[in-house]
Amino acid sequence: MTSDPKIIEIPSGERSPYISFDFTNGLMKISGESYPEDAAAFFGPLLKEIKDQLSTPGPDLVLDLNLAYFNSSSAKALMNIFQMLEDAAAQGRKVSINWHYHTDDDTMEEFGHDFAEDFQHVSFALQPYS
Template sequence: MENIRIDPTDRSPLVDFDFETGRLRMEGESYPEDSAAFFGPLLTAVRAWLTEHPAQPATVDVAMSYFNSSSAKALMNLFKVLEEAAAQGRPVIVNWHYVTDDDTMEEFGEDFALDFNAATFRMCPADPAP
């Protein structure tokens, strides 16, 4: 499989999925005009990677500063697939990065964390930029 690298835009986040290491990184803002079109291919690739590499650990780093409701749904769909993989024995870690003074992103992370039982969901606070 070929790695996925999508550069950020005004409306969509950076997406960097290194299949060899099993590491997916998403960061920035996400409010694309068509979330399904943006996230659909990524979700398809993640599912394919999980099937083709059933024992490889997965690490996901999410550092969003803003996302709309359709992006939240897409993230939830991604997290559901990862949770299912973890429930089948695959090591899965999701690192939710947020700035300590961003209560909204912290609360979103806490809400997402509630849906994880098999995968590890880590809250990763960072100090605001000077």
């Protein structure tokens, strides 16, 4: 079975994060700040694409997150992404999430710890930087 390369890249906006999903190579990245006015409209197509990509066999996945800020609507979208990745990992796909945070940002570190508690199958790593 051959699949076409699938790459999604969305530049960061004033209120939205940079998104880079390379499903062919299993590399996903979300960075910047995330508080779009309509989080459902922003994340909805991404969630659908992730679901579609995870429905077929593929490479190991690595999601790198480096967020300076996100609002509650974005947190819900992140949880939806995380749940899809957890489900894929439970079915045997190797999935790693790297939560990057600045060493001075206690809030983002705490969010990383909170999210990490929700996983049994995904490898979730806290990655501090200075």
